[in-house]
Amino acid sequence: MITVTLPDGSIREHPAGATVAQVAEGIGPGLAQAALAGKIDGAAVDLSTPIEHDAQVAILTYRDPEGTEIYRHSTAHLMAMAIKRLWPEAKLAIGPAIEDGFYYDIDMPTRLSEEELPQIEAEMKALIKAKVPARREILDRATARAFFDQRGESYKVEMIDDLPDEVETVSIYHHGDDFADMCRGPHMPHFGAVKSFKLLSVAGAYWRGDENRQMLQRIYGISFPDKKLLAEHIKMLEEAKRRDHRILGKQLDLFSFHEEGPGFPFFHAKGMIIYNELMNYCREELRKRNYQEIRTPLILNEDLWHRSGHWDHYRENMYFTKIDDRDFAVKPMNCPGCLMYYKSNLHSYRELPLRVAEFGQVHRHEKSGCLHGLFRVRTFTQDDAHHFCMPEQLEAEIRGCIEFVFAVYKTCGFENIHVELSTRPEKSIGDDAVWELATDALKNSLDAKGIDYQLNPGDGAFYGPKIDFHILDCLKRSWQCATIQVDFSMPERFDLTYVAPDQSRQRPVMIHRAIFGSVERFLGIMTEHFAGGFPMWLSPTQVTVIPVHEDLSEYAAAVAERLKTEGVRVHLDDRNEKLGARLRDAETQKVPMMLVVGEKEKNAGAVNVRRHKMGQVGTLPVDEVVAQILEEIKERRIVQ
RNA sequence: GCUGACGUAGCUCAACUGGCAGAGCAGCUGAUUUGUAAUCAGCAGGUUGUAGGUUCGAUUCCUAUCGUCAGCUCCA
Secondary structure (H helix, E strand, O other), rough: OOOEOOOOEEEEEEEEEHEEEEEEEEOOOOHHHOOEEEEEEEEEEOOEEEEEOOEEEEOOOOOOOHHHHHHHHHHHHHHHHHHHHHOOOEEEEOOEEEOEEEEEEEOOOOOHHHHHHHHHHHOOOOOOOOOOOOEEEEEEEHHHHHHHHHHOHHHHHHHOOOOOOOEEEEEEEEEEEEEEEEEEOOOOOOOHOOOOOEEEEEEEEEEEHOOOEEEEEEEEEEEEEEEHHHHHHHHHHHHHHOOOOHHHHHHHEEEEEEOOOOOOOOOOOHHHHHHHHHHHHHHHHHHHOOOOOOOOEEEEHHHHHHHOHHHHHHHHHHHEEEEOEEEEEEEEHHHEEEHHHHHHHEEEHHHHEEEEEEEEEOOOOOOOHHHOOOOOOOOOEEEEEEEOOOHHHHHHHHHHHHHHHHHHHHHHOOEEEEEEOOOOOOOOOHHHHHHHHHHHHHHHHHOOOOOOOOOOOOOOOOOEOOEEEEEOOOOOOEEEEEEEEEOOHHHHHHOEEEOOOOOOEEEEEEEEEEEEHHHHHHHHHHHHHOOOOOOOOOOOOOEEEEEHHHHHHHHHHHHHHHHHHOOOOOOOOOOOHHHHHHHHHHHHHOOOOEEEEEEHHHHEEEEEEEEOEEEEEEEEEEEHHHHHHHHHHHOOOOOO
């Protein structure tokens, strides 16, 4: 007998050689049913794996993150098998589980399109019905290589060849008699366990992500242990589509794109209101936090970009032009301009920390295939700022930046923020002591604020470490926006100095930070986050006043005028349309508040309040409503 | 940039195997005077992304090109 210790600490006795599946059965029939794989002493294994000695054993179900991965991975195998049956000449590359589903990269002469997906799905269903079993086999390297070579699976052969020398054996999963794939496993015992799945899309993908290598066909799919979960997932995808800022931008008349300027957004009047409100808010915060604001030119002499290192590192993304036969470049970043500003005066230590902000419009040549609404454009405005400080001020400055980021995100409705700290990459400049100082400053600042973060070793910029802030929107999608970078390189390259108390010239440290990142992108993210129903302070139209019929236009106009005098963006809709139609228009344009006025309201000096998506709130005196509206705007309140 | 799909009225989408380019919404004109998500009627709206080609005839087939979308790569 052996002793099996379960995750909850309970202990069970089993005969030696009992399988993980038998342990699951011993615990209960429900668990045995839900079991996908197991863990023996922390190592993931198949259910059929025998336990030979005393061990820690865990049963993995879909609910475990690892179980989910196994579930999806097995579905990827299922899809690969179906494809091999339909197109035996197909060669398999890789097919992992991913964050929301799985994919398989396949090389085959037939061009797949979405139309072939149902055919593959039908084949998969047949394999599920047949409950095709999985069998694991361990082969030594040479045998495995010969096995795949003989089957013409050249990608698998390449993977085996690329394995580190110390790897002696390779595991293979056989599904049924005619399908095999190299795989670490574990896998579900048979395809019957796949209860519900859907293939979503086909796209090209490079073998090993290298654009110089073979383009493969990638098929994406998703699978769930129950139909309801699949239905929910599909609904979520539709919800995301409904919130797409590119579609809402059109519907709400916020911005547009044209063939004449691919990747260069046109901001319409309504989009401009939101854009300016975001900037106004940001400027208010800048004042509170003792920043000064500057503005530097869009085009500067090319020499500057040689000096800054951008020509070496960023040339591909830059636009160049000639003025009077001299070479110029359109700025892709604002820092060199800011450095010119710093250098235009002598600075005393008394001035530090110096906080210099710039809403700088930058241009970057992005590859045509990357462009994506406002999320990926060729020109955008950074809410940029550079802090120049003494080394001993670094930490306090970083803390200030972190506080700034969180304050702005809170106001904008983002509560879930994921923070990452990236440290020194292999290719970098500066000495270790300086890097350590900078990294510690970032780390200490995060710790002092009690912020959890993910460490990305070696992911920093070549000139310094950085903190990135990722916003999680309502659909749990993550967007990198804010960044705080410590930079010792630029002050060096541009020979920045300040005068120290002893009259010596000292080198300041530079912090580079952005909060929205790109104002355009941030606007796009907010559009999706609020599904176009912006908080009142941002809404292009904040209030629509609707008289029930024409005789009440005068009273409605007076209400509207009152709001307008108070600075509210108000619209009087006294068109010759039915009340319902005008309300519908206001609702589809996502106006946060509608004030309906009829005889009753007129006589009482009141309005009937209706809020976007919430319906009627009630009848209130005009004074009270005006006060509420003003307060909601001033407080930048989010009402949902 | 690469692979694939797509491009028809301001918007959303029709148009069989190549045979007179159509609808809803929006717009304009008129009627209707409205109590919480679409009042009715009429009118107007097009070089079918662009440039070639095949054909008696091309929105439809072919080539090129531009753009968009899904990915890959890259990034704010």
